[in-house]
Amino acid sequence: MSAISTRPKRPRFDVNGWLFVGPALALIAIFMVFPILHSLWMSFQSGLGMRLSFAGLKNIYRLFNDPLFLMALTNTFIFFLVQVPVMLTLALITAALLNNPDIKFRGVLRTAIFLPCVTSLVAYTVLFKSMFVANGLVNTVLINLGIVNVGIPWMTDPFWCRVMIIIAITWRWTGYNMIFYLAAMQNIDRSVYEAARIDGVPTWARFVSLTVPMLKPVILFTTVTSTIGTLQLFDEVSTITGGGSAGGAAGPGNSALTLSLYIYNLTFKFAPNLGYAATVSYVIVLLVAILSFLQFYAARERKA
């Protein structure tokens, strides 16, 4: 105790210290804090282009009567609820498989599975588009294998369009999340598994009852980052379904319209309404905050 109180007191304002952090703080203030606060202010305004006027809560009322917004919200939730669990489960299983020292070409496989998230977005979306068109590679293979009789309408049916988007983002981000799991798995003391093996704990139980609980912090981390990523989903729906191009709808009947894409459309495609777009942005902020809180709450350390 006394050691703490005898420590020399630092002056609250130390010029040298502030000089070091000053440039960084200034940049953060200009490019992060100000835009965040300004967009919050904008979300209470309405008007075309730069001619904004204060509108109070009008934008918020508008949200509930805007079919496109409700569509985008529904779609975003569908993507989030289906894609995040599928991707993380897949990542966890591949990580467990690739952590097995008996598997050949582990290094090559790890790299191959990780690579999608560093490939060029344009190259990959062009490729996916060509693979999933009516007479593209995917349908040809499925028909030739006899899995389906007629090609799946990836681009023209709302359901299959969403499936395609989910396949695309899962393909791109599974490896990225797998790397986190692999890193965490390699930190687990091997003798824990050896002890379980000697004690006759079957393989599946070692995975479910030992690996998964021990990875809980990493699983929480990837769940939160993936949730944020999916709520902000823009790239794929914009390029693969043509939602980003002028006049193009995001998939058949806007079935792939997401909140981010809708914000983009509100700002740059339709008659620009920056105030309303800012309101929709804050819907995403709110969703991320609520979902992250729920996830942290679900994963909290329970008192023994």
Next chain:
Amino acid sequence: MSDVTLRDVRKSFGAVEIIKGVDLDIKSGEFVVFVGPSGCGKSTLLRMIAGLETITAGDLAIGGDRMNEVDPSQRGIAMVFQSYALYPHMTVRENMGFALRFAGLPKAEIRKQVDEAARILELEPLMDRKPKALSGGQRQRVAIGRAIVRHPKVFLFDEPLSNLDAELRVHMRIEIAKLHRDLGATIIYVTHDQVEAMTLADKIVVLRSGVVEQVGAPLELYDNPANLFVAGFIGSPKMNFLKGVVEGGSAGRADIRLPDFGGAVVPVALKGELPAAGSPVTLGIRPSQFTETGDAALPVTVDMLEHLGSETLIYARSTASDLVTIASQSRSNIAMGDTMIARFPSSGALLFSADGKRIY
């Protein structure tokens, strides 16, 4: 029956042979300790018995049944690891009961087993804690408890006490000895601490570079080491090795000249053939063998003194700066830098040939 038998057991990692043909018979209920310097293959041999490492060649049998290809969980063994290997997210109770769930035991039975182990190990007040809220010694007891509940035929311990402080190590050593007495199970125990080996073992197996150097009861190894390595490894402080040359002798006796000690000549009893005169040998004397009435005399200079209370360790040098450790029971008034004559009975000295074999 829980005999463990190893016949010409070998292990190679790639091209490197680590275990080079081990033969061993461990009787049911015996406490066997593997000792040896770091990297000699103690853990590897234990893990082969556990089934965590495959056996490259040779045969392993437990209770008379060949075990080479049997899954670890079916060998009737339990293992306690140096790192404890507890499941970090489970309470003490869950840690001990977890594996039993997969053995198809009913819940009530698991509870009974776990409570029984907790009672033996005095873990009752800790049952609902997680491992991170336990001390090292408590964690080790949980790890032992996890082994006990399975009622194995053979317990395997890999340096279970090396993460504990000295005092706790002594305490846990006694606990493990008691446990062996109470359970009567076969125990195979790995350590590089020869005090642990001497105090716990019914039988010590001394390993060096994957080869068994000697197997025997602790005192047998202490009194009758088969070679220089075992003589130097067992016993603390270490045995003194003095360079000597065979001067001559007769049947059953060799006269060894010690050039580093002013050419003192020591007559040593001999079992086998008298080596040719002039051949180099090593004379072994334990520090505790020095007495004031011994017939052999070594002129030395005192280098360092350690007063341990019950005895005094004298580190002395010969003219050629060969270090000799002498354990003296009396608190004589020797000081550093003094010259003295160290005496020992020549009948107690051990003789080793140039290749390290004991020739008496």
